[in-house]
Amino acid sequence: MPQQPVELILARHMAGGLAVPVLLVDAAGDTLYFNEAAEAILGRRFDEIDALPFGQRTTLIEPRDLEGRPLPTERLPAVIALREGRPAHSVFRMNGLDGSPHVIEATAIPLGSSGGRTLGAMVFLWRAEPTA
């Protein structure tokens, strides 16, 4: 793996110290890291994951709106953050990598370099109360 930009190194280190679930993705949306709190939602330990590219992750978690309809990838907060360079927030249903269902709130924040490149995004996850 090539050397990661210092912004992502610091983001990963910060995420590693937070109790709030955080997923870190690169500019392509591929998984770089998720912290211990996110492991509880995603249903796998990060160290057990060899690689989790965007497409595979999206297939596995099966994002759906609150009515259960498939959620187009372009409406996922991480995708909006990376493509549009702005924070994005959404509430949706998903499965953990172990298949367990969740309703989560996700807020994605794009990470840019001082040279203006989009390097990736931090996605903060939160378990939402299941709706009736």
Add this chain to the structure above:
Amino acid sequence: MKVTIWGSRGSIASAGPDTVRYGGNTACVEVRAADGTLLVLDAGTGLRRLGAALADTPGPIHILLTHLHMDHIQGLGFFGPLFDRGCELHIWGPPSPTLDLRTRLTRYLSPPLFPVRLRDLESRVQLHDAGVEPWQIGNLTLTAAHVIHPGPTIGYRIEEGGRAMAYLPDHEPALGGMSDDPAWISGLDLAKGTDLLLHDSQYASSEYGLHVGWGHSSVAHAVALAERAGTRRLLTFHHDPGHDDDFLDGVLAEARAGARTTEVLGGREGMVLEV
């Protein structure tokens, strides 16, 4: 490459009887390529003496700034060639998402902090953002990358004829976790396989705990990075202004005791090294 240390002190110049062996001038390193290309790494107070030592109207001078903290730019206003009408000067620095290099430098090079404005200098000064891709100056290939230190800060890797050196004077890789995975260690690519690494060694290990997040390394972290990178020689740099010569002897001894594969040298003003 011939490397001359004109200043190895960090934070603030600290001249005095207790610092004569390691020197009191802040960061400034001359790198002279085989073809005569002149690079100056940072413009700390050591830059004044370098300017006085240069020939009248030297060829193009490339000053590579790692960042714009005062101890890395304070010598600029006292660099003789800056006032030489015939001198061509290029100043490279880290890109910023908000202000260009000229705007940031003129905060210092303008009244009331300095009487002369950048635009009024006699020399032909050109300012450049250091690129994200390697670039060439004379025979030298340069690579810059952001490293962990407060504010936009870059380190440099300089290569010539199969030899490489790296310059990371202000760097706290431990803040990023010093992962087992080399892809997640700040500065490692710049330092990889270098013949000489000039690296922040501001603190003895016993002092680091009180300075986590200040942007500087313990000497043990510098050694760890150098050895992970497979560096042949580590030059300790950016000495704490509160450390006198005897204390720095102790820091150097600590570094040498911890190093297994890398030779550790204490960064002293006036040193000349070949890479």
